[in-house]
Amino acid sequence: MARLKMSLLGVPTIQRDGAPIKVDTRKATAMLAFLAVTAHEQARDSLAGLLWPDYDGLHARAALRRTLSALNKALGGEWLHADRARVGLRRDDLWLDVEAFRTSAEGCGRHSAQDNAPCPDCTGSWTRAASLYRGDFMAGFSLRDSPEFDDWQRFQAEGLSRELGQVLERLVLDAATRGEPEAAIEHARRWLTLDPLHEAAHRQLMRLYAMSGQRSAALRQYRGCVAVLDRELGVSPLAETTDTYQAIKDDEVVIRPPAPPGAAAGTGAGAPPRHPPASYPLVGRTGEWEALAGAYRAAAATGQFVALEGEAGIGKTRLGTDLVAHAAARGGRTITGRCHEGETGLAFGLVVETLRGAMTGATERGWAETLSGETITEVGRLLPELLRLRPNLGEPPPLDRPGAQGRFFDAITRSLIAASHGPAPGIV
Template sequence: MAKLNIYLLGRVEILLNDESIIDKLSHKSIGILNYMAVEKNKKFNRNKIADMFWDSNDFDTSRYNLRYNLWQFRKLFKKLNQGIDPFNSDKETICFDEKLDIYVDIENFENDIDDKTTKELENMKKLYKGEFLEGFYIKDSPKFNDWVFYERERLQRNYIKTLYKLKDNYKENNEYQKAISILEDMLAINPLKEELYLEIIKIYIKIGDRKKALKHYNRCVKRLREELNISPAEEIKKAYKEILSSESHIQETLKLNTENSISIASYTPSNIEYYSLSELIDKIMDIEEDILKNIDQNDWIDIYPINSIVEKHIEDKRRLDNNIVKIKVFKALENIFKILSLNDQLNMIIDEIKYIDDTSLEFIKFISYRERVKV
C-alpha cells in the first residue's frame, strides 16, 4: 500500500513512501493536495476546487487547469507506485482513494484538549512546528489564500488553548520552569499580552527569584513603551511594588505623594528615552480633575507624544502629532508643574539618580533652575 505523509504545520512537506516529492509538483498541485488533505476523507466538488484555485469566469479553462494538475500528480504517483491511482473521481467529484494510507499532521492536532493528559498535550505541542502552511501563498488564487488565512487563525487558536492548558498543568505540578517556557512560547505569538508577563513575574516571585521578576517587569515596560507608548496595567505595577518592597527598596515608581512632592524611582530601564517622564505623566493623571482642568490644551498636546494617556484631556484630536520635540515637552511639563505648585511649593525627590534615563535626567536639570521647584 502506498503511504502519503502531508505536513501542513510549519514548512509544507509531502512525502510519498518516505521520499519528498514536493519539488516534483507545481505550486498549484501542492495547494490542491493541501486543501484536500485537511478533510482527507471528504468527497470534493470539482467545480468548487477549480473556482478556488483559478477564480476564473471561464468555466472550461478552470476545469482544464484542474484536470491537468491532477494528471501531473497521478503521473508522478503511478511512476513511483507501479500504476496506483491516488484518486477516485468522476465528472463531478474527486476524493482520495480509500486504499491510500494518508497521514496528515493536523488530524492529531485538532483533538479536543479538555481531557488530555500532560503527555498528550506535550505531543500536540510538538506537532505545531509553525503556522499552517507557513510561507505558502499562490499569487493568483485569492480564494485559496483566504482559506489558508482562516485555517491558520483557527489552528493557532487551538495551539494557544493547548499552551494554556499545558501551562496550567505545569503550575499545578509545581513545574515552574516548564510553565515559564510555555509562557515564553505564548509571548512569541503575542508579545504585547500583558497578562503573560504578569504570570511570569508572579512565578518568579513565588519561587523567590526577585531579580528575574524585576527583569521581566522591565521587559514588559520596554515592549509596551516602544510598541504602544503606554504603561503596564495597574496589576503589573502592583507586582513591581511587591518586588521592591520584598527587597526593602525605598524607591517607588514615579509617585506623587501627599506632601506635594514628586518621587522619581531609580530602578527603571535607563535605555528607554523619556521613560521616567512618561511614568511621571501617569502619576500626574491621577491628580484631581479640578486641578488638571486648569492645564492648557497646548501643554497636553506637547506631552502627548511621550504618553498617549493624556489624549482624554485634548479636545481637538486633529492636532495630535507623534513627533517628539524635546524643548516643547520640557516647557509643557514646566507649565504643568507651575499649575501643581500654585498653592504650595513643589519638591522633586530623586532616588539613585544614576539609573534614570538620560532625557529625563536632562529635564530634571532643566526644571531645577525654575522657581518653586526644589530638588
Template sequence: MQISLLGPFEITTDDGRTFAPNAPKLCRLLTVLALQPREAVATGTLIRELWGEDAPAGATRTLQTHIYHARRMLTDMQVTAAERQLLATQAPGYRIDVEDDEVDVCRFERLVQRAQGDLAEGDPQRAAGDLKQALSLWRGPVLSNFPTGDVLIGQAARLEELKIHALELRAETELRLGRHREFLPELRSLVNSHPLHEWFHGQLITALHRSGRRAEALQAYQNLYRILKRELGLAPSAELQRLQAQILSAAGPEQLLPLRLRIDHRPWALSTAVPATAIAG
C-alpha cells in the same frame, strides 16, 4: 502514508520515503482536500484557492487537469503499499480518502482537544503528555514551502492561532504541575515570540516570583509595560496590574493568585472544515 502540513508540505510513503512536490498548485489542491479527509470539497472552493476571485474561463476543466496530475503523482510516488484510489470524484467536487491519523493537522487537533479535556478534569499530568506530542508535530511555519491562495491563507491563520492556544494550555499545564523554575526558559521564549500576548507575560511574572526571583518578576512587568506603551499606547490589563501590586506588597510566592486560563468556558472550534463562505460557488 502521512500528509504533513504543520511546516513544509510533505508526503511520506508507507515505506518511509518523503516527497515535497514542487508544483505549487498541486500542493494547494492536495492541502485543501487533506484538511477535510474523506469529505467532498466543492469545486468552487478549489477554484478559489487556485485562482482567487479572477478564475479564468474554463477553470473547471483546468481543475480537472490538475486533479489528473495529482492522481498520477500519487501513483508514481507509490504512496501506499495497498492499491487504493486516493483522489475520488464526489459531488459537489472531490475528496481525498485518507484517515485522520494520516494528516498531521488532524492528529494535532485531536491531541490538543484531549489535553484541554484532561486539564478541565484536573489531570495536568496527562495533559502535559498530550501537548508535548501535539506541539512536536510542528516543523516550522504552516505550509511554508509554497504560496497559498485565498482559502489556505485563512486556514493557515487558523492553525497558527490553534498553535498559540496549545502553547497557552502547555504553560497552564506546566505551572499547575509546579514546574515554575523548569519552565522559565520556555516562558521567556514565548514572551519573545509573542511580545503582545499579555497572558504569557503574566505567566512569566508569576513563575519568576514563585521561583524566588521577585526583582526579576517586577522587571518582567516593566518590560511588558514598555512594550505595550511603545507599540499600542496602552497600559497592562487590570489583571496584570493586580499581579504587580501583589508582588509589590511583599506577598509570598504561595499567596500569589494564578492567572488561570478559563478552560471550561473557552469554545472549542478545531474543526478543519473550510468555512461555508469558502464553499459557496
C-alpha cells in the same frame, strides 16, 4: 497499501512511504493541502475557482484536470478520488499533522476543563501537540494569483496558532501545579512568542519567575511588557499587570503555584477551575458586579446581552473573568472567544474561535453531536472538523442562493445555543 504522510505545520512536506512526492506545480500542493484539511469532497467548479480565479470557467476546469492528473500520478493512483462533479481525498493510511495536533490538543478527554487535577495523560497529549507544531501552517508557501487560497491559508494559520497558545497555557498551569517552575517558564516563553501583546502571558511569566526565586527576571519581564505595549499599541499595561509587578517588587505576597485539587476537600468546596480568576480581590466595582450578577440571574428567563465598556485598565477584563467563573461554579457552560488586532478583515474569525474552543475535550464536545445534519453542514463552512461527525453529509448550497445566508446565520445561532446549554444559564 502505501502510507501518505502530510506535514503542513511549518514548511509543507508530503511523503509517500517515506519518500517525498514530486509535483510540477504549487497548485497541486495547495489542492492536496486544501482537500486534506477540509476533510470532505469539494465541487470541481469550487476548486477551479479557488485555484485559478483569473481564468474563465473553461480554462479553469482544464487546468484543474491537468493538475488532478499530475497529482494522481504523484500519489501512485491512490488517495485521490475524482468524478465528473467532485474531488476528494481518501483518509485510508493518511497521516496529517494538523489532525494529530488538534487531537492531542484536546487532552485525554476523560474529564471537564474545570477539573484541576494533574493528569499525566493530558500532560503527555499536550506535550505531543506542542512538539507537532514545527511552525506556522504551510510556512513560506503562497499562491500569488489566488488571493482566496491565501486567505484560507492565513485563516488556518491564525487559528492553529491560537490553539497552540491554549495548549501552552495548559502546559504552563500544569507544570506550575506540579511544582516544576522551570518547565512552566519554558512553555510560557514559547506562549509569549506567539503574541507578545498578550498580557496574561506576561503576568504568568512574571509570577513563574517570582515563584522560582528569579525576582529580577520577573521585574524585567514587566518592563518588557510595558515597552512592547507602548511601542505597538501606545497603551499602558492593565491594572492587574501593574498590581502583579508591584506585589513582586515589594515582596508583599508569596506567589505559589495553583492549589492542588485536594486542598479544598475538607471544606466541601469543589476543585478550583483550571484557569482560576485573578489572584487579587476585586475592589471598587461593587455596583458593576451587582449589575452583572443580576443580569446573569435574569438570563434564565429571558436571556441577556451585556457589554462592558470603558477606558483601558479600569477592570473590564477582570469583571468579565469573574462573571465567567461565577457562572461555571453554578453549572453554567461558558465558551469564550477573543478578537485580535489586525483580524478585522477575517470574516467570522471570532465565531470560529469560540465554537472551536467549545469543542475542547470529549465532555465539552458532546453538544456538537446533538446538532442536526443541516446545522452541521452549514457551520461546517467555518469549522471543517464538525463535518467528521457526519462524514456522509453533502456540501451546503452557495451562499448567494435565496435564503442561504439566513439558514447559515440561523445554524451559527443554533450551534452557539447548543454549546452553552446546561443545567444553569451559560455565557458566550
